[in-house]
Amino acid sequence: MKKNRRQRLGQACKNIKKRFNESHNYIRTLIVHSACPSARLYKYKATNSHLMMLVGITLSLRPKRVLELGVGYGTSTLSLLEGVYLTEGFLDSVDTEELFRCPDIFKNHWKFHKSDSVRFLKNAKDIKYDLIFIDDLHEEDHVALELKLIEPLIDKSSVILLHDSMPRSVPEYSFNKNFGVASVIHSLPRDKWEFSTIPVCNGLTILRKIV
Numbered sequence: 001m002k003k004n005r006r007q008r009l010g011q012a013c014k015n016i017k018k019r020f021n022e023s024h025n026y027i028r029t030l031i032v033h034s035a036c037p038s039a040r041l042y043k044y045k046a047t048n049s050h051l052m053m054l055v056g057i058t059l060s061l062r063p064k065r066v067l068e069l070g071v072g073y074g075t076s077t078l079s080l081l082e083g084v085y086l087t088e089g090f091l092d093s094v095d096t097e098e099l100f101r102c103p104d105i106f107k108n109h110w111k112f113h114k115s116d117s118v119r120f121l122k123n124a125k126d127i128k129y130d131l132i133f134i135d136d137l138h139e140e141d142h143v144a145l146e147l148k149l150i151e152p153l154i155d156k157s158s159v160i161l162l163h164d165s166m167p168r169s170v171p172e173y174s175f176n177k178n179f180g181v182a183s184v185i186h187s188l189p190r191d192k193w194e195f196s197t198i199p200v201c202n203g204l205t206i207l208r209k210i211v
Contacts, residue, residue: 019086023105026082030055033075037201047135047163049201051079054133054161057206058083061159063130068093069117069146070136074100076163080133081106094120095136118142121149129153135163140180147184151209159208166203173203181205 020027030051033039037048047054054076058066066084071077071093077100084091085106093100094113102110113120117136132150134143143162150160165181167174173182185195185205197205 015088016086023082023085026078026103026105027055030079030082047076047201050163050198050204051075053198053204054079055083057159057161058089058131059086061131062087063089065089065127065129066091067129067132067153069120069132069134071095071098071100071112072135074102076133076135077102077110081110084109089130117146118149121146121153124149124153127153128155129158131159131161133161133163134181138164138167138179138181140177140183143180143184144187147188154209156208156210159206162205162207164202165197165205166199168202170201170203171199173197 033048034050034052039048058080063084066080066089068077068080068091072095077091077093080091081102083089089109091110092113093110094115094117096114096116098112098114100112102112129150132154134146137143147160154160162181162185164179165173165185167176167179173186175183175186182203185207188195188207192209192211193207194210195205195207197203
């Protein structure tokens with residue numbers, strides 16, 4: 001029994017090493033832009049400090065299904081794709097515009113949904129997401145509705161990441177109406193949700209439903 005378990009773990013490690021070697025150019029790119037966040041990646045730099053963080057969180061959770069709301073030029077998408085590629089998971093990305101071109105190596109682990117997030121979430125049925133990254137419209141009503149619609153799609157082991165909880169005011173939370181992420185987070189009942197924020201690059205909040 002123990003021998004079989006060791007063999008399975010050994011094979012899993014071999015698979016990850018193989019995939020790492022296949023995708024090392026993308027990991028190198030993500031490391032460079034995480035270390036030098038002012039350098040633009042795909043014409044964008046707002047999430048650069050979080051790029052390897054997103055890879056690391058994905059590797060730690062080993063999610064089977066990941067959801068990304070808000071793609072833009074695809075900097076966060078590339079990080080999430082690297083994570084799901086290494087762990088053999090799958091990423092659904094949602095945006096109203098398709099600006100990101102998925103590298104061929106990741107195509108079997110990714111699907112782009114051309115839609116606004118609310119419409120997508122309303123139509124999502126019989127899907128359970130282990131990890132969700134939210135970085136789209138930051139208006140308070142919109143973020144609150146997203147979280148409401150996400151609730152049936154998660155359980156207590158799921159993790160939600162929300163970017164821009166501290167825009168223009170790091171390391172303080174911003175409660176500006178146009179950046180309503182922080183307002184929504186702080187209005188959540190503490191007996192139902194727990195959260196912590198990494199206070200760099202406009203803030204990345206890690207949120208989990210505990211009941």
